[in-house]
Amino acid sequence: MVEIDACSSCLTALRVLRVSLVDELEGQIDSLLEVLVSQEVFTRDDREDVLCQPGPRARVRKVLDILECKGEEATKIFFTVRSHHQNPTSQCPSSDYNKVQQKHKDVLRRRSESMLFYNSRHGEKVLFSEHYVNLVLVDGHQGLENKRHEVLTFGQKRLLLQQKSPLQKKITPSQLFSRRTGKRPVKKVLVMGVAGIGKTVLVQKILFDFGGSNDYLSFDFVLHLNFRDLNLIDKPTSLRELVLRKNRHLVKELDRILANDDKLLIILDGFDEFRHYRSCNADVFVTEPEEEAGVTEILGSLLQGELLPNASVMLTSRPTAISHVPVGCIDRFVLIAGFSFTEAQDFFLRYFEDTALADCMFSVVSANELMLTHTYIPAFCNIVCCILKESKILGAESPKTMTDIYMQYLVALLHSHTQVRTEACLKDPKAGSIQQLSEDVLKLGRLAFQRLMEHQTLFYGSDRDVAALEGCSLVSTFLDKTIAQEPGCTEEVFSFAHLTIQEFFAALYCAVTDQPLPDALQSKANPAEHTSNGDLDLFSRFLSGVLSERNSSFLSRKVGLCCLKEKVELYRQKVITDLKMLCENGTHILNSLHCFFEQQDPSSASKVEPNMLRVNVSDETLSPMDYNAIKYFLNLTKGRIFELDLTGTGVNGDSLRGIQSLLPRCERLWLGDNNLDMDAIQVIADTLRVSDNITHLGLGWSNIADEELEALSNAIRVKRRLQELWMEGNRVSYKGLFSLSDLTPFPLKNIVAIWNDLYDPEPESLCSQESIAVNFTDDEMWDEWGKWVLQRCEVSSNEKLVTVLRNVCNTSIDCVEDQRAKTFYNQLSQLIKKRIECCTEDDLCKKLKKFESILNI
Structure with a gap:
């Protein structure tokens, strides 16, 4: 409770404490008002004026206004009443309050007792208490x-x-x-x-x-x-x-x-x-x-x-x-x-409701890396279980790609929810029902495609496209429906059970109809010129998978839908052309690799044949699925890999070991902006010991220190092929650099070690080593480094741009005198200004403005 100075007048105290009094009295204003009326401080008219105010805080303010008009004596009585008036919220709740509280709990219990998340048959009740997994x-x-x-x-x-x-x-x-x-x-x-x-x-x-x-x-x-x-x-x-x-x-x-x-x-x-x-x-x-x-x-x-x-x-x-x-x-x-691994197992047990069967099914999943990865997401876990439940009917092979999983999911739910119709169709294709089934799938696909292009995931019953689904037997199978209540009316709200299911249906619709490809996916003379924000990445992968010969055949057999032959060949050629162009340009290639992977056509690799094989997947936090796509493509190619750029991808010792067989084929290997511990450095060192190809290695901002550098220097001495080592922004001291002194100027023609822990006086033996750069003083070096940084910044999202700027906008720019350096930072400042102009996210905009101010000091 707020106290007042005894020497102050009550009116003065009322004005000084006004804000705190509103907070204090908000919960007790009605009862306090009645006391003021009974004490004849307020009249009945005063009470009516107060009660007309919208809400307790407004009522408190009105009371304070009236008291100011009534003067010192009325205000003094108010403070006396207030000091003796107990806060009703501190008392035991009234019986009515307790009754309403219990009523509310009963309502919430009833509303939440059934699972609301996973698809179930109409009328089927799945108890939340029995199926919830932590x-x-x-x-x-x-x-x-x-x-x-x-x-x-x-x-x-x-x-x-x-x-x-x-x-x-x-x-x-x-x-x-x-x-x-x-x-x-x-x-x-x-x-x-x-x-x-x-x-x-x-x-x-x-x-x-x-x-x-x-x-x-x-x-x-x-x-x-x-x-x-x-x-x-x-x-x-x-x-x-x-x-x-x-x-x-x-x-x-x-x-x-x-x-x-x-x-x-x-x-x-x-x-x-x-x-x-x-x-x-x-x-x-x-x-x-x-x-x-x-x-x-x-x-x-x-x-x-x-x-x-x-x-x-x-x-x-x-x-x-x-x-x-x-x-x-x-x-x-x-x-x-x-889900953790254990919780995914628990989900299987609750789904199949039989320990032996659940263990058997989970063992199938554990043997398939793709399916196992998906089970960590509850919605995917449900999809995988649905596939396995119907696997005996389908007789399908283990899925290899994302499209395989969703294709089998589609057919599994068609069997599960429309079993009688489906069996009749498969036995007698002329029965006519298979045509209706195909039309229903297309209706859902049309809705999914149109709304995906409009970036919408919710569809309302009053919308024309949703109304067109009336009578569609598959609505309850693939769409979740909720009822939104308005005073006097209700509105049905639909969404696909999972966002990726909408993207799959959209790709399916695009593949089997004459619907043209979205503008963002249309062939370009140079796909590197088209920068995508990633909205249609998964859609394009699904489209590539559906249009593959293997899945288009599966779709025709199981659902009665046929992909347009011209689209199958057109998209296959597009994937090959885009991949070749991106390899040669060294532009970001990850989504194209996924599209290639979804096709599962090894013969296409020989048709890529780039003049220079460059794989740039920088600034993407790579998942196991990403590594699978990279390995699939590179294992099908032959010869030297001119460049593999894994900058800022989150690589570590385990992920590097997963692709270790590919690393010796690289000429330029960029691993900077990753937190590389000794485990990861050992993998790199082992690669350097056996590779006759690696001439350029980038380890900037990878948190390495003298110990890691010494391990690398020992490995470089074996083959003596490495010519350039970039390790800017690390924790290397002159002691660590000294371990490389016998490797310069041959084979190491260039060692970039700026922004390291080089604070001690430089040893005399290193002063004469022109190959070792601890400051940017060479114009050609600034050109090469600055061009690489600007390329990263131009294709990065705003959030990733902030991460890059933290590295390159360090305190050393205050003492940069080289004209090339000034030009670089001016170019970077202009890029930041353009991003600020179109940035709609306040937090990121503030961060970008901070870096702009640093560069303009």
Whole structure:
């Protein structure tokens, strides 16, 4: 309770303490008002004026305004009443409050008792308590970046989390709002995760546990708002009305619930699905639950603490949208990392409900690296289980590619959900039903394709394209449906069970119809000139896989849909042409490698035949699937690899060992901007001992020190083929450089060691070594290095650009006098200005402006 100075007048104290009094009295203003009336400080008219105000905080302000008009004596009585008036929220809750609380728990329990996440047959009830599998939650901001397609980066992210397990704190749902030692209370939590990783399941877990009165949730009430529902609201409303839309049972006690906001948890699920998520970081606020405004203003006020400042808020989102969250108000960032190996096994057991069968099926998955990788994502895990459940009927071989998995998933669900129709079609193709089945698949494909091109994942029942699905027997099989309630009406909201399923259906539609390829995939004279943001990467891979001879034949046999022959050959030729061009240009090639991999046509490799084989996959955090695609292509090629660029890809000892057989074929091997420990350096050293080809090695900003450099120098002496060693931005001292002194100027013609730990006086023996550069003083060196950096920056996303700038915009630029260096930093500054002009993400824009200011000092 706020105290006043006894020497101050009560009116002065009222003005000084006004802001704190609003906070203090918000939860007890109604009862305090009655006392003021009974003491004859306020009249009945005064009370009516106060009660007409929208919300408790506005009522407190009105009381204070009236007191100022009434003068010193009335204000003195107010402070006396206030000092003796107990806060009703500190008393035991009333019986009505307790009854409504129990009613709310019963409602939440009923709503969440069945699984909402996985497809099930119509009328089938899958109990949440029997099928929920624990999710791995990691505390801390992981800086997830949507570089190509967020699902594609997940495999490597998952592995990185496993490797960093001692450093990353894993938490349980019950710890989401627990105070961390020495830090402020946790009130606002952002839960991030890729599509299908379990964000909505985590929300259901919290609601289910609260409904079951689990003691670990120390809240009186948990309120759940879904952004799919909020999308339907296009007129001013209030937080009070938003809550009551699906919780009319709270109407009698809602004012007390909202006033007691320190015991309230509000869950906002699916921020990335909100139509207006880019507008929530605004500076227009509401402060009262009854105050009407747009949904974005209400949610922004709630997140930033202007509305219900003491309430706890949990926001879930895919990484694609988190840059639009006002992160300054977030107290805790949590990443959902999906299933661990053990939890994936648990999922299989719950899915098949038979220990022996589940073990058998999981052993099949464990033998297939592609399928095993996918089981870490719960939605994929469900897809794989569905395939295995129907595998005896399909008689299908083990899938080798992403398209194989989804093709088998399509057929598996057709068997599972339309078994009678499908069997009749397969026995008698002339029966006519197979034609209807194919038409239904095409209807879904058309919807998937059109909305993918519009970047939409939610489809409303009132939309014309959705209405065209009426009577389609496969809607409930592949689409999830929820009901969004509006006052006086309801709206059906559809989405594919998983984002990647929409992309698969879109590719299928494009492959079997005369639908032209999207503009972003049209053939270019030089594909390197077309920079993609990655939105259609997975679509193009699926399209390549569907148009392969093996899968187009499978599709024709199982579904009765035939790919257009001209498209099959056209796309095959496009993959070959693009791959050849990108190899020769040294431009980013990873997605083209995946398209080649999805085709599974070894004979195509001989048709690529680039004049110079360059494989650039830099600045992508590589997953096991990425390495598979790289190895598949390079194992089919012969001879020397002119360049392999793995800069900033997250490589380590294990991943380097996986491709070690390819490394000796490289002439130029770039491994910089990776955290290379001694284990990784040993793999590189072993490669140098046997390779007759490696002449250039890049290890800049890889965290190596003298010990690692000594291991490399010993390996270089074996073949003595290495001519250039780039290791800028590391921890090497002159002692480490001395281990290379006998290797200069032959074979090492050039050693770049700028921005290392070279603070001691330079040994005299190294002063004469022209091959060793500890500062950029050579024009040709600046040209080569600057060109490489600018190329990386031009093709990098804004988030990756910030990472590169942290390395190259170090303090040494303050003392750069070389004209070439000045030219380089001027070019870099111009590039940053262009990015700032089109940057829509406030946080990244601030970081880019910081680097611009550094360069312009």
